[in-house]
Every structure is written in structure tokens, then in C-alpha cells.
Amino acid sequence: MARESGERLMAPAYRGLVIGLLATTVCFAFEAMAVTTAMPVVAAALGGEHTYGLAFSLYLTGSLAATATAGPWCDAAGPRPALLTGLGLMVVGLCLCGGAWDFGVFTLGRAVSGAGAGFLIVPVYVIIGKVLPSALQPVMFGWFSAGWVVPSLVGPYVSGLLAQHASWRWPFVGVAPIVLVAVALTWPRVRHLGAPVPGPEDPAAPSAASARDGRRRALLGAALAAGVAAAQWAAQAWGDPDTRSAVPPAAIGAVVLAGVVTAAVTAPRLMPRGVVRAARGLPAVIVVRGLLTLAFFGAEAFIPLMLVDRYGLEPSIAGLALTAGALGWTAGSFAQARGWLTKPGFLVTGSALLVACMAGIAAVVSLAATPWLLATAWALAGAGMGMALSTTSVLVLDYSDDATRGRNSASLQMADMLGGVIGTAGAGTLYSLLLTPERTPGPGVFALLTASLAVSALLAVFAGTRTGERPAPAAASPAQGERA
Structure with missing residues (x-):
């Protein structure tokens, strides 16, 4: 039965979409593995030893803000706007990382890439629910899990070889064209997916309530990400002797406190009671x-x-x-x-x-x-x-x-x-x-x-x-x- 489902999933009607979605997953997986492996070389080349952790945490912060925004955006306008936004942000972020001349630009590129990933992953699930028949959806999620295996096996080694013998920039620049190809394969099957059509029973009230909840969650997500980002920067600044000597410790402490309080207030409102x-x-x-x-x-x-x-x-x-x-x-x-x-x-x-x-x-x-x-x-x-x-x-x-x-x-x-x-x-x-x-x-x-x-x-x-x-x-x- 699994074999039959796999063959139907790769039928001509779905083949381009499936390959595009799998390529998107492979991009996420390869970048995650490649970045971690190449980071010691990147930090040494760009002088990022004291802000090493920001390259990882700001990626997740960008994803956090984008995920909170992409959900209600897809509910209101369909998956296409978020998909294209995610594509653009991820490619820009990868190019920023690959062309970075100092570690500050590199961490900015990581944050932009994270936002792109957050905007991409939400419409991917929306597209699966809208385009693929329900019988094929579990198979697609299984293939997503398999999509992590190959990058996990070869990604770290290939990235290490590139960073060691060629340039640490290639693992970032090389992923960008794959993202473009992935979305190009996906787009023909989603270009007709517009905003959801309200139901015949009282169409105004449910959509209005949904829009209000979406705006509320997007604002909470943005505030949460801002608080986390502020706390991260200040914590890293405290560990960097150069920044610590230029910025008063009281100011750094105030930023940390403000970020932590903001995150502590907003995060529980996005979670179960x-x-x-x-x-x-x-x-x-x-x-x-x-x-x-x-x-x-x-x-x-x-x-x-x-x-x-x-x-x-x-x-x-x-x-x-x-x-x-x-x-x-x-x-x-x-x-x-x-x-x-x-x-x-x-x-x-x-x-x-x-x-x-x-x-x-x-x-x-x-x-x-x-x-x-x-x-x-x-x-x-x-x-x-x-x-x-x-x-x-x-x-x-x-x-x-x-x-x-x-x-x-x-x-x-x-x-x-x-x-x-x-x-x-x-x-x-x-x-x-x-x-x-x-x-x-x-x-x-x-x-x-x-x-x-x-x-x-x-x-x-x-x-x-x-x-x-x-x-x-x-x-x-x-x-x-x-x-x-």
C-alpha cells in the first residue's frame, strides 16, 4: 500500500509540486547542517569568536517572528504571498552570508534567512492541505522526514570540505539557486490558490474574528521576537570586551531586562494555558x-x-x-x-x-x-x-x-x-x-x-x-x- 501511495504521489499531476516541496525541505536541512559545520571557519575568518552564538540564535529569532506572522497571513490571503516573501528573504539572507565582509553582516544574513525559512515553512503545510488529497498527505510528511536523511549524511562533510579547501562562502551561495528552483517547481501548482472564500453562513463574522486573532498573534509574535533579539544582543555584548568597554554596563543590563520581560509577557499568550x-x-x-x-x-x-x-x-x-x-x-x-x-x-x-x-x-x-x-x-x-x-x-x-x-x-x-x-x-x-x-x-x-x-x-x-x-x-x- 505504501508503494502504491508513493507512486500516486509522483503522478504527473503532483510530480513538480512534490519535487519542489522536497527540494525546499532539503534546502532547510542542508543549510542547518552546513552552517554548523562551517561556523568555526567563518568565526575565525570574520572575527566572530565573541558573538559566535548569535549566528545560530538570530536565525531562530527571525523564524519565530515570521512563523507567527505567516500563519494568519496564509489564512487571510492564501499561501502565495508568504511563499514568495519567504523565497525572497531566504535568497537575500544566503547571499548576505556568502558575501559577508564582517561577522555583523553575516549574523544579519542569518536573521534574514531565518525569516525566510519561517515564511516558507507555513505555506508549505497550507499547500499540502489544499492541493494534495488527504490520502497522500501522510505520505508527503513521511517523505519530508526522509528529506533530512541525505543532508544529514553528506551535508556536514561536504560543507567541511568546502570550508577547508575552497571557501566557507560556498555552502551559503550554493544553496540559493536550489531555493529558486524549488519554488519554481512549486509555483505552477499554487498560483491559483488565492484567499479562502467565506462560507455561506454569516460570512462576515467568522472572517472578522479570524482576522482579529491573526493580527493579535502576529503582533505578539513580533513583540516576542523583538524581546528575544534584544536580550540576545545585549547578552552577547556583555561577553564582548570591546562592546562592553564602549557601552555602559547599566545600558546593557537595561536592554537585557527589557528583552526578557517582553518575552516573558508575550510567550505565554501564544502557548496553552x-x-x-x-x-x-x-x-x-x-x-x-x-x-x-x-x-x-x-x-x-x-x-x-x-x-x-x-x-x-x-x-x-x-x-x-x-x-x-x-x-x-x-x-x-x-x-x-x-x-x-x-x-x-x-x-x-x-x-x-x-x-x-x-x-x-x-x-x-x-x-x-x-x-x-x-x-x-x-x-x-x-x-x-x-x-x-x-x-x-x-x-x-x-x-x-x-x-x-x-x-x-x-x-x-x-x-x-x-x-x-x-x-x-x-x-x-x-x-x-x-x-x-x-x-x-x-x-x-x-x-x-x-x-x-x-x-x-x-x-x-x-x-x-x-x-x-x-x-x-x-x-x-x-x-x-x-x-x-
């Missing part, structure tokens, strides 16, 4: 998602740097650790699908495995043990993430009905992005503060960094015990998420 206290059920699931992404993606940004700076490995070899993590993630996802444990059991087990592996990485780095132990630990950490994050996607759908599934899935994505932003920004700030005056990592810097992030995974273990399990509704939709 009870998230702040990790209430049992859906709120606890959302909290686990954010804590796990904080720990994992905060550490992932520094794994290649650990191997390059601490062990002197070439970037192409260091990138293989990311490949190991991606393979572990895939294995963990398959294990979760077999149902050997209850859903909360997989959530707690995966989180605990991540804690153990990150503690192991801290020990390996501090003792200067063989880097193969670090790569093995990272592969097992990926397995823990595969088990746990796939389970959060399933649990969110279990706790949702037709009226709340979209909003709850959006909350899960918000938690995903916020966790990544806080993890990468926090790790980047700690790293810059611990650098020696010669801008080199001192003894134990990477160990302390990883151990600090492991605390977030440990909190996820306790929050996972509050998730519970509820039978899935009869009409469950396929799990969403790029890597889950």
Missing part, C-alpha cells in the same frame, strides 16, 4: 519540547567547534559528529514508532539519555579523551532526541481536536524555536564570557558549557513525568515538525 507552571497534560508536553531543544541545539552549535579547537580536527572530519547525531535521531524516531514503551515512557527515557550523553561529553572534553567517544555520545544524544521529540509531536495531536490542532501545533513550534534561541544564545554568551583575553577557549570551557545545558535536559525528565497519556482522537492528522 498552564505552560508557565508545566501543568499536567498538554502544557507539560510543550515545556518538555522547549527544554529539550534548548539543551540539544545549544550544544549542537558547539560540537564542531569543540572538535576543531580542542582536538585540532579538520572541519570535514568534525562535521561527521553531526552526521552521527542525525543518524541517532533517525534511529530514536523509529524506536518510538515501534511502541516498546508508553508515550510518557519514551519521553522520560529519551530525555534521560540526553542528560547522560551530555554529561559524558563534558567528561570526554575535560579529560581530552578520544574524540570518537564524543561522536558516539552525540549519536546517542541524537537517539534520545529522536525518541523524545517524536513523542511530543504525537502527544500534542493526542491532546488536540479539530478546533485546537493547528493552534497547539503552532505552540509546539514556538516552544521549539524558543528553546533553540535560548540554548544557542545562552551557550554563546557563556562561551564568550569564558574566552581568554587571546580569544581562545580556556581549559574546561566546553565541558562547563555542555554540563550547563544538560541541566535543561534534566528538567525535561521531571516535566516528562507530568505529561500523561491520552488516547488519540479518531481523526488524527499526521505529526508535523521538520525533524520530528
Whole structure:
């Protein structure tokens, strides 16, 4: 049956659309893997050691703002405007990164690329719902997951080779034409998709309420992203001696406080009620998602740097650790699908495995043990993430009905992005503060960094015990998420 569905999915009527959507997913995956591998070379070439984490966290911040805006925009005007906006922003961002002459321009390019990704991913799901028959939609989501495998296998190594032997600019400039081709293949099937037509029963009231809610969520998302961006900049500025000497510490502290307060006020209003206290059920699931992404993606940004700076490995070899993590993630996802444990059991087990592996990485780095132990630990950490994050996607759908599934899935994505932003920004700030005056990592810097992030995974273990399990509704939709 799966084979028949796959053949129908590639029928002439859908072939261009499917290839275009898969190419878009591959672009996201390759860029994510390539950037992490090339970053040690980029930071050294552009003098970005003290603001290293901003290149990762600002990408997620741009995605956060764009995702909050793209959802209501697609509801009001259809997927085409957001799709074209995302295309333009991603290409501009990639070109900015590839042509950057200093690290400030590079981080700006990363933020623009992130906004492009946020505007692209939302209309992709809208297009699937509008164009593909319901029987083919689960197959398409399965192919999306497979679309991460090849970039995870070859992306880090190829990016490392390009950065090492050609130029670090090629992984960015080279992705831009693929994005253009992807949207060109998709466009013929979506150019007729305009704004939704109101129903015959009281067409004005529902659309007006939806528009108001859309504007409210877009404004909250923009405020949240602005607060997070301000806090990131100020935190990184505090870790940079040059900026710290030019800007009064009181001003930096005020910006940090304003950003944190803004994010703290707006984020809960975009999440299910009870998230702040990790209430049992859906709120606890959302909290686990954010804590796990904080720990994992905060550490992932520094794994290649650990191997390059601490062990002197070439970037192409260091990138293989990311490949190991991606393979572990895939294995963990398959294990979760077999149902050997209850859903909360997989959530707690995966989180605990991540804690153990990150503690192991801290020990390996501090003792200067063989880097193969670090790569093995990272592969097992990926397995823990595969088990746990796939389970959060399933649990969110279990706790949702037709009226709340979209909003709850959006909350899960918000938690995903916020966790990544806080993890990468926090790790980047700690790293810059611990650098020696010669801008080199001192003894134990990477160990302390990883151990600090492991605390977030440990909190996820306790929050996972509050998730519970509820039978899935009869009409469950396929799990969403790029890597889950």
C-alpha cells in the first residue's frame, strides 16, 4: 500500500509540486547542517569568536517572528504571498552570508534567512492541505522526514570540505539557486490558490474574528521576537570586551531586562494555558519540547567547534559528529514508532539519555579523551532526541481536536524555536564570557558549557513525568515538525 501511495504521489499531476516541496525541505536541512559545520571557519575568518552564538540564535529569532506572522497571513490571503516573501528573504539572507565582509553582516544574513525559512515553512503545510488529497498527505510528511536523511549524511562533510579547501562562502551561495528552483517547481501548482472564500453562513463574522486573532498573534509574535533579539544582543555584548568597554554596563543590563520581560509577557499568550507552571497534560508536553531543544541545539552549535579547537580536527572530519547525531535521531524516531514503551515512557527515557550523553561529553572534553567517544555520545544524544521529540509531536495531536490542532501545533513550534534561541544564545554568551583575553577557549570551557545545558535536559525528565497519556482522537492528522 505504501508503494502504491508513493507512486500516486509522483503522478504527473503532483510530480513538480512534490519535487519542489522536497527540494525546499532539503534546502532547510542542508543549510542547518552546513552552517554548523562551517561556523568555526567563518568565526575565525570574520572575527566572530565573541558573538559566535548569535549566528545560530538570530536565525531562530527571525523564524519565530515570521512563523507567527505567516500563519494568519496564509489564512487571510492564501499561501502565495508568504511563499514568495519567504523565497525572497531566504535568497537575500544566503547571499548576505556568502558575501559577508564582517561577522555583523553575516549574523544579519542569518536573521534574514531565518525569516525566510519561517515564511516558507507555513505555506508549505497550507499547500499540502489544499492541493494534495488527504490520502497522500501522510505520505508527503513521511517523505519530508526522509528529506533530512541525505543532508544529514553528506551535508556536514561536504560543507567541511568546502570550508577547508575552497571557501566557507560556498555552502551559503550554493544553496540559493536550489531555493529558486524549488519554488519554481512549486509555483505552477499554487498560483491559483488565492484567499479562502467565506462560507455561506454569516460570512462576515467568522472572517472578522479570524482576522482579529491573526493580527493579535502576529503582533505578539513580533513583540516576542523583538524581546528575544534584544536580550540576545545585549547578552552577547556583555561577553564582548570591546562592546562592553564602549557601552555602559547599566545600558546593557537595561536592554537585557527589557528583552526578557517582553518575552516573558508575550510567550505565554501564544502557548496553552498552564505552560508557565508545566501543568499536567498538554502544557507539560510543550515545556518538555522547549527544554529539550534548548539543551540539544545549544550544544549542537558547539560540537564542531569543540572538535576543531580542542582536538585540532579538520572541519570535514568534525562535521561527521553531526552526521552521527542525525543518524541517532533517525534511529530514536523509529524506536518510538515501534511502541516498546508508553508515550510518557519514551519521553522520560529519551530525555534521560540526553542528560547522560551530555554529561559524558563534558567528561570526554575535560579529560581530552578520544574524540570518537564524543561522536558516539552525540549519536546517542541524537537517539534520545529522536525518541523524545517524536513523542511530543504525537502527544500534542493526542491532546488536540479539530478546533485546537493547528493552534497547539503552532505552540509546539514556538516552544521549539524558543528553546533553540535560548540554548544557542545562552551557550554563546557563556562561551564568550569564558574566552581568554587571546580569544581562545580556556581549559574546561566546553565541558562547563555542555554540563550547563544538560541541566535543561534534566528538567525535561521531571516535566516528562507530568505529561500523561491520552488516547488519540479518531481523526488524527499526521505529526508535523521538520525533524520530528
